[in-house]
Amino acid sequence: MNKQLYDFTQDKLQKSRQGGQIKNSVLTTKLYEDYNFGQFDLSKQWLSFSLENILALSEEIKSSLGVDIRHDAYPDKQSRETNAANNRSEKDNSYAVSKDFILINSLSKININQKSLELAPLTSLGIYVKADDIITIEHKTIILVENLAVMANLSALNLASHAEELTEALWVYRGDIKKQQHTGTAYQFFRRFEHHKRVCFSDVDPKGIEIAITSHADYWLTIKSIDEYINTLQELKGTEKEWFEQNLAIKFLQRTLTEQQEKKSDWQNIFTVGCQRQKTLKQEHIVAHKLALTLLKLS
Template sequence: MNKSLYNFTQDKLQKHRQGGRIKNTALATKLYSEHNFGHLDLSKSHLSFSLDDILALSKRIQKILNVDIRHDAYPEQQSRNINASNNRNEKINSLPVSKDFILINSLSDIKVNQTSLQLSPLTSLGIYVKADDILSIEHKAIVFVENLAVMASLSTLNLTSIHEELVDALWVYRGDIKKQQSTSTAYQFFRRFNHHQRICFSDVDPKGIEIALTSQADYWLTIKNIEDFKQVVERLEGSEEEWFKQGASIQFLQNKYIKAHSQLQHKPTWQPIFSVTSSLQKTLKQEHIITHNMALTLLEL
């Protein structure tokens, strides 16, 4: 039973402690079909249940989640190893196995915990490591990467003008996280090492700029020449759809610019790029940057 169904069921049981009748919603149907709870009337418009139904369901959930659904909060997720200590199904309400791990890579050896780790000579995404096991980083810079494709293509990035600063950097993949979420293990890892030069490499679009600004990076790694952006996006085939899905990020950046202007601050370094993406209503992904060998630079945030 997932958290939304658990909370829905608990609410109904607390309102009808001896049994009752509730409207047949999508969650009520799920409760009935997946947990054999109660009885649907002939019109299937209402779900009725008795005290015996409540007790049977409570006993079943107690065995699965080790809580009493009638009054206990939904249990916090645990690792599969912890679940396996007392539950036949170790996957129930478990954290993803990858939750505590991050993907790291480098153009040179990976230097952490006073140790240098040689990478495979084969093309790879890097190595997965448990974030908490890394106590020190012997790289001057850490680069936070938005898209996975970059991790396997570090050697193809056009870093000519800033090569010395990034050839020895540690690159960290942001991870596959939900939209607007910025609390993943990779984010926490990136923010933890605040004595290093922190750089964010993201897409050239409103969301990418927002990621850079909210990641707590010191610099944004992005395209060096705005004219290159114009030339590439105009050559790309297909309709632009991504720009029109980023209304929240566009508003976020507009508000940031207005605030800076009202406080008589210097124009943000990212503003020229945001302006051209806005005027063209086009986005440029990191995969485009790699494929078209676009020169990169660092903008202070």
């Protein structure tokens, strides 16, 4: 799938995550013909597609491009080393060198590829490593972190009853959302180790919950006490803006809850309180207020 069709399809899937319709166009027809995606109506004006179609397409694209079309950026650029094999300019159509690398950290030692790496005694964000070079991880738990500031403040987290387990975990920064620093590499790395216990630590707001759910994590690391959550929201000063910019995430969570019907999600109480207060709580707030954390099951 080329980048033009990939971006077109991703835009439609993100707007209709459980299924929907796409108005016919050259790209719509190509999506239907090349990938057997959806079904046209009799007049061929609209292409209807279901969640089953989305999942099937996602698996097909993942097998060919190694990315999830629902969330990941198109891997359209090559490394400088690959380009240099055939082109005089190694920079042409090359992605940033940092794209191959991920930032990892730990509260103890970093144990990868059957080796133990000692961390510097000074406060640091961790170490950058080439994701593809990591073959094995000798940590039972891997934690995907939404915000960079957390990586330098792991020791300040109030891990409460999970302290022993999470102290031994490998923490991975998900990457910047800026175009030059795609999150795709960290996500692909995180999803690759499916036999480990996978945890996502994200903001306490609709987008943060969505990130946790769609990351393929087994658990969401989040605030333990609803009362502490409410009190902290009340203490924070200033005008709330971000909550009102997260309508798509709110709708996604509402649909998710509707589809689960009688089964109550562990994160539902936090989402409900957030909707009542219409305020976000960032990871930086969690660190600054030393809020106790717990693990909520996602799947």
